[in-house]
Amino acid sequence: MNQIWQSYKVAIIAMLVALGALLSSVIVVPESEQVVIVQTGNPVRVYNQFRPKVPYGQTDAGVHFRIPFVETVQRIDKRVRDLDMQPQQVLSTDQLRLEVDAFARYRIIDPKRMVRTVGSTENVEAQLSPIFSSVVRQELGRRSFASLLTAERGNTMHNIRDKLDAEAREYGAQVLDVRIKRADLPQGSPLQSAFARMQSAREQEAATTKATGLRDAQIIRAEADAQAAKIYADSFGKDPQFYDFYRAMQSYDTTFGSTESESSIILSPDNEYLRQFRGNR
């Protein structure tokens, strides 16, 4: 080994230098990156720039070359990235507070412009983030609390996206989508009052339910009584006199026939029952 080194020292060094030069002039561009070649601070070329219609495999990714030392390489994410907003308190037109957490999806579509304006994706995010917050506040602040929650949400989101997109274009970025991740009542009094409202609504419901139950029960009983009365009337009305007698007999049975209380009956000999007692007069 040493022998080879000794003999071909110059050649080996030359080869290593050549290899180094080749390696430093070759750029491997993966599908997920766009590469900007910067020459003395000036972006001159872009490899694998995002084009919406080009399918993977036919893009500009792969091996590219640059002039070492003269041209520097800046790699920029080509993929759709997440721009997260700090949770914001939004005051709706009806003076209700809502804590909103939204996200935007964006991608760099003009890397040259991005390199010129801000330099890196981190800076794009840092610059867009406050714009995002203020656009969200502005747009949502124009709506009533109820409309924030429901159908108008889609429309609002489109407005926010368009506004943010207009700003993002300045940085060579495109905003694909803005969505509200969370819309909550802020901690503290708004949340507590919502709980109180829910609680009172439920208490009212409970009281109403109970009262309705009692009312229904009463009606059921009354209906049964009425029907029973009709049954009695239909039956007994056929001969009220006989009913009087029949019922009296039952009543005597119940009143005097019970063995529980000891009762005494004093009868006059004139009593109808004792009529035969005297024998035929």
Next chain:
Amino acid sequence: MERMGGLFDRIALAMAGKNPWGGSGGADGGNGNDGEGGDTPAGDGGKQPDQPGDRSRGPRNPWLPGGGNGEEPRRSASIEDIFKTRGPEGPRRRPGGPGGPNFRLPPAPGGRSWMPLAVTGVVGLWLAFSMVHQLGPKEQGVVTTFGKYSSTIGSGISLTLPWPIQDVHVEQVSEIRIFQIPEGDAEKLMLTGDQNLVNLSYLVRWSIKDLKQYRFQLAEPENTVREVAEAAMRASVAEEPLDSVFSGEGRSNIETNVRRRMQEVLDAYRSGVQIHGVEIRKTDPPSEVEEAFKAVSAAQQEAETYKNQAEAAAQQVLARAQGDAAAFDKVYEQYRLAPEVTRRRMYYETMERVLSRTDKTIVEANGVTPYLPLPEIKKRAAPVAKPAGGQ
């Protein structure tokens, strides 16, 4: 010891071709004294490998130029020897077991160096690992050539070019992945359409539909799926009133809506993600107002109880009425056949029953004071007796 020394020589030569630190083995072979190499850091021991005894012991290293073995100009202390004698491993010396600091491979067959074999092995392994890809049934891989997408390989064995040229990224594709929001049992409050709060947790089942999109389109695909799920769920819950969120139908509406929304958004991102389903695991009232909700269901139960009791009572009343009426009708039927006799009979039977169970006193005539056993009865009897007496 002598045999080991020779072994060491050959391996030392084989390993390094020319040992850059000087032929330590030669020193051993020459006089069997390990210490000598270490004692001569200036490198004068370098001549010793050329001793005839050394050369005759085994086949020469074929990589070395013939005879040039000992004539090299660079000499230095044998570090191995220094370690052997003075280093921390010194006392163990060569007889140390395999795995010790001085372990050496046995000579290759034919006495040649291990070097070509080792290099071939490493290269072979590298090629085998980076060219042959075996994918499981659920897996797919994207093949990139210098970073550029070339193809997608499915399950089974596939061949690609070796690593720096082509790279394969393998992902479980058809596997249905599940995540839950929120993780664990934390409370997650969402606003409903009627501005109430509901504590909701749900599962999302998804898989990769298009691996190359999944791989290249989104910076954080999994995170994106989660965030989209969160946004879609909140939007859908905000469309339904609280009671509907609790009801089965409302829940299934929400599930369908969320799934549709997620798929739309993810397709718009061209994320290559397929949403298989969204399942709401539970919908609860917030813990702060749970008691009030329980009170409502208690009230519902109570109302139901009232009604049931009323129903029962009503049934009793009706049954009683029907029974009484039916009994009267039966008797009346008989009565109509023979009114007077039936009437009499009933009268006597009732009197029998009544009077047989009571104490009876019969007052015979006017002016006779009846004997009554108890004063209370006397009192009570008086008004009864009077009209009797009056007759």
